[in-house]
Amino acid sequence: MRFNPFISHRLLINAIIAMFFSAVFLSSYLGVLKTYASIQWLDIMGEGGIVLMTLVWIAALLISRPPSKVTTYLVIGVGLFMFSATLDLLDEWLMHPAHQWLSWIESLPAPLGMLLTSVGLYYWHQEQYVLNRQLRRREAHLREHDKVCSVTGLYKAQYLDSAIKEQLTSKQPLWLGAIDIRDFSHFNSEFGFSEGDRLLREISELLLMNCRLSDVVCRYAGDCFMVLMPATTEQQAKELMAQIKGALKHCAFKVEASKKAKFQYVTTALIQGNTHSSTDKLTSQLHSQLQQKKHQQKIAHRAHVC
Numbered sequence: 411m412r413f414n415p416f417i418s419h420r421l422l423i424n425a426i427i428a429m430f431f432s433a434v435f436l437s438s439y440l441g442v443l444k445t446y447a448s449i450q451w452l453d454i455m456g457e458g459g460i461v462l463m464t465l466v467w468i469a470a471l472l473i474s475r476p477p478s479k480v481t482t483y484l485v486i487g488v489g490l491f492m493f494s495a496t497l498d499l500l501d502e503w504l505m506h507p508a509h510q511w512l513s514w515i516e517s518l519p520a521p522l523g524m525l526l527t528s529v530g531l532y533y534w535h536q537e538q539y540v541l542n543r544q545l546r547r548r549e550a551h552l553r554e555h556d557k558v559c560s561v562t563g564l565y566k567a568q569y570l571d572s573a574i575k576e577q578l579t580s581k582q583p584l585w586l587g588a589i590d591i592r593d594f595s596h597f598n599s600e601f602g603f604s605e606g607d608r609l610l611r612e613i614s615e616l617l618l619m620n621c622r623l624s625d626v627v628c629r630y631a632g633d634c635f636m637v638l639m640p641a642t643t644e645q646q647a648k649e650l651m652a653q654i655k656g657a658l659k660h661c662a663f664k665v666e667a668s669k670k671a672k673f674q675y676v677t678t679a680l681i682q683g684n685t686h687s688s689t690d691k692l693t694s695q696l697h698s699q700l701q702q703k704k705h706q707q708k709i710a711h712r713a714h715v716c
């Protein structure tokens with residue numbers, strides 16, 4: 411999620427603008443222009459680069475982080491560093507012979523800013539510790555945001571494939587389950603795509619809640635989820651899939667427009683993997699098993715309607 415800094419961080423933006431312009435004002439109001447010959451262009455490039463980079467860091471922090479104590483410490487800390495760096499940069503054009511105290515103002519904010527940034531980083535570490543615990547079920551082993559589905563926060567197929575490959579080398583029994591939402595396209599056309607997204611998110615939460623910490627839950631495609639169950643017996647795998655099916659069946663999803671509860675029915679399939687299986691074979695066999703079950707269910711449904 412990205413934040414609009416002009417809405418979420420108005421005070422911090424004002425503080426940074428105030429710091430930048432007060433540095434420019436102090437230096438230009440009290441300074442005397444240097445001669446062209448004494449200007450060091452290499453220093454200007456180096457110091458200008460520092461100011462520019464600190465402004466980029468501040469922008470990145472304001473866009474990426476929610477309003478919090480950590481954000482305030484980090485932004486104000488980097489902002490004070492930027493204040494000192496701006497005075498330092500302007501020194502290349504302007505002299506302040508009558509105002510020695512200005513050199514104090516130039517030097518002091520930088521270490522203070524670094525201190526505040528360090529405090530911010532310490533709080534960030536604590537915040538991240540809590541977040542990591544919350545994310546434990548979603549991030550099985552590593553954090554790679556390009557392998558995570560932006561709608562549900564679950565891993566995508568690519569990650570599952572690599573997790574299966576890794577698990578297939580182990581001698582422990584391995585099961586792979588698929589869960590496909592029935593008539594999801596109908597749900598989308600009736601209630602809209604964004605409600606469909608919300609339903610996918612809620613289903614993801616429910617799947618995570620019903621799985622064990624060792625399982626890898628992923629959104630394989632559209633409305634199809636897969637669960638990798640390492641070191642699992644057939645009975646345990648069947649139980650887990652039945653629990654997921656039951657949980658979804660009884661979950662009263664409230665559609666925003668109608669406020670009525672919509673209960674979800676899913677088709678599930680299970681397959682066992684062993685050291686002789688390959689990732690592609692396993693997922694394609696599971697997929698065709700799922701398609702077959704869906705087909706059978708549709709025939710049964712038509713027969714029931716007739």
Ligand SMILES: Nc1nc2c(ncn2[C@@H]2O[C@H](COP(=O)(O)OP(=O)(O)OP(=O)(O)O)[C@@H](O)[C@H]2O)c(=O)[nH]1
Nearest residue numbers: 561591592593594595596598603606607632633704
């Ligand atoms: N809201 C939303 N819909 C998606 C997303 N990705 C795919 N879809 C929709 O998911 C639907 C999947 O359609 P189908 O594979 O026919 O699934 P279904 O309608 O559940 O049909 P059956 O599985 O046969 O019951 C399509 O309508 C896609 O547009 C997404 O990220 N968000």
